[in-house]
Amino acid sequence: MNLVDLMLKIDRRIIYLVLAVVVILPLIIPSVQHVRVMPPVEKLYNAVDTIPVDKVLMIDFDYDPQTQPELEPMALAILRHAFKKRIKVLALSLYVQPLGLAKAALDQVVGEFNAEAKSRADSIIYGRDYIFLGWQPPPLVPILGMGESITNVYKKDYYGNQTDTLPLMKRVKNYNQVGLLICISSGDPPLWWVGYAQNRFGLKVGVGCTAVSASDYYPYLQTGQFSGLMVGMKGAAEYEELVETRLAIYKHRKASTALPSLTYAHLVMMIFIIIGNIGYFIKRRKK
Amino acid sequence: MNISLDPWVWISALLSLAIFSFLYKDNPFYKFAEHVFVGAANGYAVTFYWHNILVPSLFDPLFRQGKLIYILSLIIGVLYFTRFIPRLSWLVRIPIGITIGYYTGASIPATIQANIIKQIQGTILTKENFLAWHAGNTGILWSIILFIGVLCTLSYFYFSKEHKGLLKISSRIGIIFIMVGFGAAFGYTVMARVSLLIGRLQYLLGPWLGIIK
Numbered sequence: 001m002n003l004v005d006l007m008l009k010i011d012r013r014i015i016y017l018v019l020a021v022v023v024i025l026p027l028i029i030p031s032v033q034h035v036r037v038m039p040p041v042e043k044l045y046n047a048v049d050t051i052p053v054d055k056v057l058m059i060d061f062d063y064d065p066q067t068q069p070e071l072e073p074m075a076l077a078i079l080r081h082a083f084k085k086r087i088k089v090l091a092l093s094l095y096v097q098p099l100g101l102a103k104a105a106l107d108q109v110v111g112e113f114n115a116e117a118k119s120r121a122d123s124i125i126y127g128r129d130y131i132f133l134g135w136q137p138p139p140l141v142p143i144l145g146m147g148e149s150i151t152n153v154y155k156k157d158y159y160g161n162q163t164d165t166l167p168l169m170k171r172v173k174n175y176n177q178v179g180l181l182i183c184i185s186s187g188d189p190p191l192w193w194v195g196y197a198q199n200r201f202g203l204k205v206g207v208g209c210t211a212v213s214a215s216d217y218y219p220y221l222q223t224g225q226f227s228g229l230m231v232g233m234k235g236a237a238e239y240e241e242l243v244e245t246r247l248a249i250y251k252h253r254k255a256s257t258a259l260p261s262l263t264y265a266h267l268v269m270m271i272f273i274i275i276g277n278i279g280y281f282i283k284r285r286k287k
Numbered sequence: 288m289n290i291s292l293d294p295w296v297w298i299s300a301l302l303s304l305a306i307f308s309f310l311y312k313d314n315p316f317y318k319f320a321e322h323v324f325v326g327a328a329n330g331y332a333v334t335f336y337w338h339n340i341l342v343p344s345l346f347d348p349l350f351r352q353g354k355l356i357y358i359l360s361l362i363i364g365v366l367y368f369t370r371f372i373p374r375l376s377w378l379v380r381i382p383i384g385i386t387i388g389y390y391t392g393a394s395i396p397a398t399i400q401a402n403i404i405k406q407i408q409g410t411i412l413t414k415e416n417f418l419a420w421h422a423g424n425t426g427i428l429w430s431i432i433l434f435i436g437v438l439c440t441l442s443y444f445y446f447s448k449e450h451k452g453l454l455k456i457s458s459r460i461g462i463i464f465i466m467v468g469f470g471a472a473f474g475y476t477v478m479a480r481v482s483l484l485i486g487r488l489q490y491l492l493g494p495w496l497g498i499i500k
Contacts, residue, residue: 144393258486
């Protein structure tokens with residue numbers, strides 16, 4: 001086999017091996033990569049930052065283990081932002097699978113804040129500062145129903161408490177008291193929130209999505225239907241950057257530490273694409 | 288290096304490696320891990336539906352609290368199973384009809400408003416749209432490019448007339464925009480897949496092997 005044939009028929013296992021090496025090495029030997037914050041993420045950050053004190057932030061956790069690496073860092077960064085600014089949080093999920101991950105994210109961030117709290121007033125207290133509403137199927141029913149009454153849709157929270165007995169729910173009736181909804185999702189839910197909750201009840205919607213969904217969602221940012229957009233691991237790293245630089249929260253930045261691997265993996269793929277194309281053109285010229 | 292002693296971490300790490308082994312070739316380890324995943328996911332969902340939906344929302348109100356109106360929901364739900372009885376299978380149309388009717392009624396106005404009217408408004412050359420681009424003075428330029436791009440792309444999909452003359456030019460320009468769109472989508476897809484690989488490797492190198500934080 002000559003060189004041109006070799007360029008055209010690189011064994012996929014060699015490509016996987018090279019890809020594994022360039023992904024693993026930057027994780028073991030970390031390098032600093034500057035994170036440049038782009039307008040869509042900054043817009044989302046500002047939307048969270050400017051939630052009025054009498055309103056709450058609603059977070060729809062719709063990621064499952066398959067998309068956890070991209071979306072979980074977003075959830076953690078948003079929760080850190082909200083709790084640092086003492087913004088009240090209502091968490092929920094439109095699917096079953098994300099429930100455990102949502103609880104883990106809430107527990108982690110609440111634990112971080114409470115470990116540094118000096119008094120009960122400083123602490124993040126369940127029922128007072130945040131509530132995990134849980135899950136109610138099918139998705140359309142809670143989205144539409146919460147426009148009328150949140151406690152009617154979620155009579156009990158994730159832990160089995162009567163929601164109307166929780167202090168925070170005394171002043172949160174429906175979407176009128178929700179300053180912003182952020183949907184962290186790997187599928188269509190952001191469009192459902194826009195279609196059913198925004199059109200009908202005027203709810204502001206921000207989105208954190210996987211990179212695969214990005215090209216579908218950018219038009220909604222441009223029209224103003226989304227109040228901000230975070231895309232994939234890069235978007236999560238940008239939000240982490242904002243949380244660190246503007247709020248001085250210095251926690252482990254999972255998405256940011258992955259960026260060098262992401263960069264090198266892209267370079268490797270581009271190199272392989274170029275090699276394949278060069279081989280193709282040389283072969284075609286020979287014919 | 289600080290290898291985990293948690294058996295659950297080991298199980299998930301070994302299952303991850305079993306799934307990765309498919310990259311070399313199909314093998315029994317991969318098949319085992321795949322079946323475990325499908326079984327666990329379905330088992331989790333079925334259990335959750337039973338305890339969190341069927342029991343509190345249907346069986347408790349009907350059988351414990353005696354709310355007989357819920358029998359309608361039970362009957363309509365049970366009709367789905369007539370699919371397995373050839374003589375009665377036509378009855379499955381009733382629950383399917385109700386479901387389709389509900390979703391169609393709810394989604395048509397929402398879809399038209401959110402995906403068609405708002406998107407058309409976003410394409411029209413207005414001052415608000417120029418500002419929405421976050422591109423400063425070049426917002427006007429980008430809005431015009433978007434406007435031309437949408438028209439040309441739509442013209443490419445107009446098949447009722449042969450692509451000659453002006454339609455040929457516009458459809459060719461449309462192809463360029465379509466290619467740019469595909470390129471962006473492909474780039475984002477690569478980013479997503481590599482991100483998932485990174486996430487799994489972070490787990491293997493972190494909680495399992497303890498090499499990274």
